Amino acid sequence: MLAKPDQANQPKLLVDGLAKSYGPAVALKPTHLAVEPGEFLTLLGPSGSGKTTLLQMVSGLVAPTQGRLFIDGRDETQTPVHKRDIGLVFQHYALFPHLTVAENIGFPLKMRGLSSADIQKQVAGALEMVQLGHLAGRFPRELSGGQQQRVALARCFVYKPAIILMDEPLGALDKKLREHMQFEIKDLHRKTGATIIYVTHDQEEALALSDRICLMNHARVEQIGPPHEIYARPRTAFAADFIGISNIFRGRVECGADGATHLATASGRLRIDGDNLANDAEMALVVRPEHIELGSAGENEVRGNVAEIVYAGSETRLLVEVAADERVTVRVLPGKPLPKLGENITLSWKPEAAVLVTP
Structure with missing residues (x-):
């Protein structure tokens, strides 16, 4: 069992025995996981493996049946979703159709009470980061799928949350665009140093993006480690069969x-x-x-x-x-x-x- 870390050497996220059940149905068995600052961790597994349930408990969208959750050493187990310093990117971009690209990206800054000058400055930086400055005045309906996804990413990165959660963010894209966006996300991670937890069932995506992969199966962690370790030294037949x-x-x-x-x-x-x-x-x-x-x-x-x-x-x-x-x-x-x-x-x-x- 993981213990609460000391303040001098603490992970960004500490999952200490989190579990979730819906009556007799177990969605996630007691899980222990530490994510370091700036790490890109991918939750990988088939449907029903528990990866999305774990992500939802980290975000606060789902309350755990048992266990604790620490962010930067603070117990956030009971903190409501809107008060957690967490950014969310989903498969469906959830852009506001009546707002321009710049207004969509600036929305979370506006909600946090920043001045118009600060919002304009940070939005300009985010647009440059995702190479969409020339589309700042367009509406979501005027963008391609890849461009909309980049707007959703910029909107999340712009206010620098402690942790960014991504739930199948590339699932709606075609193969070629999906591969291109993988490089975009990896580049954003490198530039910003953000701590990212990424959910996917795509093994190639996990291998390409991750610092570590947390492979899940039957509502528990099957194996966790760097991509090359899980590929070259799987511990179970499931791990070997699922990756590669x-x-x-x-x-x-x-x-x-x-x-x-x-x-x-x-x-x-x-x-x-x-x-x-x-x-x-x-x-x-x-x-x-x-x-x-x-x-x-x-x-x-x-x-x-x-x-x-x-x-x-x-x-x-x-x-x-x-x-x-x-x-x-x-x-x-x-x-x-x-x-x-x-x-x-x-x-x-x-x-x-x-x-x-x-x-």
């Missing part, structure tokens, strides 16, 4: 008398590395597509028939059927020879390139 493309071989541990340890799977016996493994324990071996070689190039080998060949631009993906209802995805870079559809091939990898996880 993974090949997961499930089976039982076989501890040999010679000290070698294998995992008995439907695709064969695979050499594994691990300490204190119990014989006959159920485990799963995760191998990323980029670590698998065509042919006998590693200690672990499986054979199968090429079921699909998928061209993906910068790479070609092979789907190889290695056992009944079990396919392996292999990444092949341009210039390398490709097998034919239906061809029986050997796949291999080095034991250290795989990760052993709980199933």
Whole structure:
């Protein structure tokens, strides 16, 4: 359990055992989380994993069933939403249709009683930050989706809240614009040093934006860490399967008398590395597509028939059927020879390139 931090070395946000239930339905199990000043933390997970519930409790839109919430060391658990120093950006931009771009951005400053001169100065800075100065006099209906989203971002950043919460802010955009706006948000974060908590179900978005990812599943935190750590060293089969493309071989541990340890799977016996493994324990071996070689190039080998060949631009993906209802995805870079559809091939990898996880 997290304790209230001392004032000299405190996180920006401290979630201390927050939980939420609606009668018998558990929306979020007791959760402990610390977010550092200036950090970009992404809450990632499938629908129903608890990520939006956690965000809503941080914002004050939903009251927790139990637990406490600290912002800058202050207990804000019972503070109403309008009195928390928090900015909100949603998927639907919620711009005022009767106000211009400049007036929309200046609205939160006006509500805080700033002078007209101060509002004008800060709005000009925010417009420059999102590169919309030439559109200051337009109305939301005259803007594209990406421009409207930038206005919503500027309106949130302009009054410098302690924490900025973003709930699927790019969900309504097409793929190309979504990728462009990811860079916009990352640049804004870099320029402002804001503390951001971002909710998404898009794994690529989480990998691209985050300092850390909090992966959630079944109303609890599954794993938390930097993007490269969660991708390269997942702790569970769910984490491996949800983030990136993974090949997961499930089976039982076989501890040999010679000290070698294998995992008995439907695709064969695979050499594994691990300490204190119990014989006959159920485990799963995760191998990323980029670590698998065509042919006998590693200690672990499986054979199968090429079921699909998928061209993906910068790479070609092979789907190889290695056992009944079990396919392996292999990444092949341009210039390398490709097998034919239906061809029986050997796949291999080095034991250290795989990760052993709980199933």
